[in-house]
Amino acid sequence: MTVALKAVLEQATRLSREERAELRDALDALDATVPQPPPLPRDERDRQIAEGLAQIIRGEVIDEDEMFADLDRP
Numbered sequence: 001m002t003v004a005l006k007a008v009l010e011q012a013t014r015l016s017r018e019e020r021a022e023l024r025d026a027l028d029a030l031d032a033t034v035p036q037p038p039p040l041p042r043d044e045r046d047r048q049i050a051e052g053l054a055q056i057i058r059g060e061v062i063d064e065d066e067m068f069a070d071l072d073r074p
Contacts, residue, residue: 037072
């Protein structure tokens with residue numbers, strides 16, 4: 001869980017039940033408006049996973065957020 005998400009969750013604990021319901025509705029609406037990237041073809045996904053594993057074996061430091069962002073790119 002990211003620091004930003006932890007901060008949002010901590011702030012959400014101070015909301016009333018009605019406010020949390022409004023927040024849920026707003027987040028659900030946001031998900032509906034954010035375009036999702038098309039799924040990667042299996043061979044490309046496998047290539048990216050293999051490259052990530054090779055980096056680990058070589059001892060290269062991998063930034064988790066960057067890795068997941070790379071996996072989400074078409």
